[in-house]
Amino acid sequence: MEATSFRRRVALLAVALLGVLLLAPPILDIWQDWTQPPFKPLWSTLLENITSLVLPGVLVLGSVWLARRDWKDRYVYGAAEWAIAIVVGHAVVLGWILFQQAYVQGDLKPYFIAMDGIVLSADVALGVGVYNARSRRNRDRLERERDRLSALYENSTDPIATVRFDGDAIVEAANGAFRERFGEGVADVLADAPREMTADTVRESGVDGTLEYEWDAGDDRDYRVSVTPIDADDDADEDVRVHVRVADITDQTELVREAEARERLEHLHRVASDLASVDTADSAYERALNALRSTIAFDEACVVVDGDTVAGRGAETTLDRTGIERVQTGAVPSDGGAITRTVDGGETVLTVPVGDDAVLQAGVTESSLRDSQVTAAELLGTHLRETRQRLDREDRLRDQRERLELLNRTFRHDLMNDANVIDARASLLGEHVDETGAEYLATVQERAGEMGERIETMRSLMKAVEGEDHDLTPMPAATAMKAQVDDARGTYRGAAFEVEAPLPDVDVLADDLLADVFQNLLANAVEHNTADAPHVRISAERDGEDLLVTVADNGSGVDPDRRDAVFDLGEKGEASGGTGIGLNICKRIVDSYGGDITITEADDLGGAAFTVRLPIVE
Template sequence: MKPTPGEGWLAASTLRRRAAVLAVAALGVVLLGPPLFDVWDDWTNPPFKPLWTTLIENGIGVVLAGTLAAGGVWLSRQDWEDEYVYGAAEWVIAIVVGHAVVMGWILFVQVYLQGDLKPYVIAMDGIVLSADVALGVGIYNARSKRNRDRLEAERDRLSALYENSSDPIATVRFNGDAAVEAANDAFRERLDASADDILADAPRDLRAAAVREHGIDGTLEYDWDAGDGRDYRVNVTPVDADDEDVRVHLRIADITEQTELAREAEARERLEHLHRVASDLATVDTVDSAYERTLNALRSAVAFDEACVVVDGEVVAGRDAGTWLDRESIERVQTGAVPSDGGAITRTVEDGRTVLTVPVGDDAVLQAGVDEPSLRDSQITAAELLGTHLRETRQRLDREERLRDQRERLELLNRTFRHDLMNDANVIDARASLLEEFVDDEGEAYLETVEERADEMSERIETMRSLMKAVEGEDHDLTPKPAAEVLKSQVDDARETYRGAAFEVDTPLPAVDVLADDLLADVFQNLLANAVEHNTADAPHVRVSAERDGDDLLVTVADNGSGVAPERRDAVFDLGEKGEASNGTGIGLNICRRIVDSYGGDITVADADADADDLGGAAFTVRLPVADD
């Protein structure tokens, strides 16, 4: 409690304060005694001295002692803090005591040691002692004035800074409570908060008592929630001050725009991460792996405390969650929704957590629980995209599973069908061979028909085998194959099969390996057979050539037939496509294209003479990737 102006020393707040002002006044009264006694002695005891001379002699002592006593009374009536009052009293008593000790020593030396009292020496020593005290007081005053000037300069500098800054700025003084000592217009107009409210969010204790006791070392910076929906950053910097008060400089910067930009950048990074997750999900081969990777990505997108994937009411994967997080949200969610549908919902459950529920198809949801009161729109959108990616991945895996089942059933049917038919064809062919010696000339024609049909059945079964392998081209294991050897082997077989046709090979063939499998022979066999069987010339002529073209090998099979009309050169590779005079199945060239496509190559048809050939028929060219040397 501070005394108010006009109150006496009885209103002082502490006993120490009272004792201090009383000591000063009492010292003045005590020092007033000697000059008054001397006046009384000179006037009443012989030799009597004139009153005016003794008053002149002791007037200075009376005035100075009276001033000291009056100073004690004046000091008690000031509204200074206690420490200033007893500090002033301590200086008075210390100087008086020190002066008395020095003068006492001088008197002791003159009277008792020298036996001769020398007033002029006493006076001179008193003057020197007063000069030393005056020097100390002058130095103290000079230093105080220097500190005041520095403080005023600092305040002037801060005032200029306040006026030129658009950020709220203030100086807070810690003497009693933390109080705003000075502030610019931005602080007064934009902030409806006390200094204690602003400092409450600091990373260390900045309450007034703690600051007065420990001070502040270095600059502090922290984020402050003003409760107005905007983001602020507070900078607390200690400033020069006097010995009694601690002051700090506050700058409050509105960082809402910077925060929004940072959040947008974070959202962009989150979306980029989701795109990488989508690519990652495209490679998983089990639904469990898809669930695990989705939950890992969801942690980055939402920073959940717990999460799970629920399918048909059962948790199939989770993070810190053994069951679904909110049953009501699962029942309310819009199944099959995509992000543009707004399918995800957020709900605050009984324990205060926020639960985000995202639909994943018609039978599943993705749930995440956070302790935050709400989620940002970018986080919800990211979770919805994850739900969409997971839904598409589940659909892909389901399709792949159905395709695998269909392929397995088809392969089983194909193997069974092919095995049984091949056995039947072999039995028919064998039995027909045994019947040759038992039939007459009239039945021989029928027997030849049986043998031909049995051979056709065998050929069609082999064709079916090639077609099935071509259809399953994505499962091919490609290895380096010697193209020249495979091609020569198929030409030799064709010469044995079609003895009425002429086969010509342009040698030498490039000795390179191509990336292929055992179906490469089927490609060459089909092209050679096609060049003979669909040839309208009386004497079929087939020319085979090959050349290296960069990283590819070009193999051309040309014939002297009627060729392929330009408008049919694409359609000729379609399944079931065959010429009007053809007795084939129309799948041979389609099989060739499928096989070559699975190798990463292609097959085309042109006129034979367009390839600098004089045969005049069709020229089929196969482009095959060359294996690395």
């Protein structure tokens, strides 16, 4: 500021001295005309030099007048520079003219000199006129711009202001929304700019350097601030102005966040399908961490099971032990959902429970996570928990199947062989026992036969419970039905078996257990029949893409209230001597084929009608 003030004083002093110097020639001429012969009247010499006295006097008085103005320094010494430049320019031109006439032509021509002075003044006047016209043009343009901005200010609901940088940021003009929201202050808005907002930084950015940034107003709204320079040039002394617009983008931001949340959920649904195909826990952990990165964009993450880190991304140990204790069962009471904590070092750690023994943890450098991100992480934790439960179930089922296979082999090979040996040896003893021994021998043979039947029943049951592992192939249903009817006729000679022909010649998707279904249904129709002469009718028909096989009898039927219960394991009638397994085996086998079995009343026979629905293979 001191250097600028000194320059101002020097400029004004130079103008004043120039005026004084230009006053010297007319004053000297007046003194000579008045005091030296031929003496001239004072009034005539004053009249002769009046112009030469007034014009330099204007320079002296003008410098005094400028010194008393409160104009900025650049305007004052700018005017002084123009005055000095014009005077010096006139002096150079007139000096050149005098030199040409006096030393080259040897003859001074006053009228020619006066005309050149007039022309020179005209040129200067034209330059001043052009400069004035350009100034007026720029002033009109600025006024139009102000009018346009004024209309914009009045019609916009966003706070808008014109700000001038003069040391501090000063609001020159603003609409009602801006004044209502911020009054005359704009410092809080500019404080969040990514670079310091001063006249120098705005000037460096240029008029095309519009700056946009997010502004935290301390409320629940989202704002975007736009700062656009106005006529910023390289002149360090020129005032710098900017337009400041504060737009409330909460609704737009919320739409963007909702779209991001939808994308996260859609991604997590794809992750759920992906997790459904993994066959090891390690693979599930790796895929879960990959999905978590796209959900949160963490800096580090890990999966912790029973306190041990089993998988990680940039983390070899737990990120927040306290967070794990808070979400695990039996620790500090919580709602069971995810929690976020700021740990030492300022990192925010999200802990998501994955069952009672595991968690997902992710660390981010952000101060907080959005609710949609936490919700997506919780959903991912749910998918991972379900995947772990599925893998646990599959492990248990695999173990159970191995045990069942062992039992199946034991029943099929060891016990069945023993039963056959007992029956064979008992047959050989028939010729070596007396009447009393024959009775005991008959009991042995009967029990051996029942043992063989129970072993076959248990074999069918164990194979039925392995339904998901069946190797199903197309099988001719009519062939299987006829074979079992023939066996039943040989076994139950007191019963009548009627087959409604022709049976549909179609294949169904099944395996060798299909014979067990028909065998059990035929046996059930006879053994639980209360009629003196059991009558069983077998029929089949095609129903779209399914085959319906019905086994009806003339017994007492099944009470409607018990038609679902008869398929339960161990369920049997009061007078039944069976095990209560046969119908349960039938249902398990048919279900494994993708079919079903139902019970209705046999219309003409009066007993029960069991209908089996089986998918047809074309």
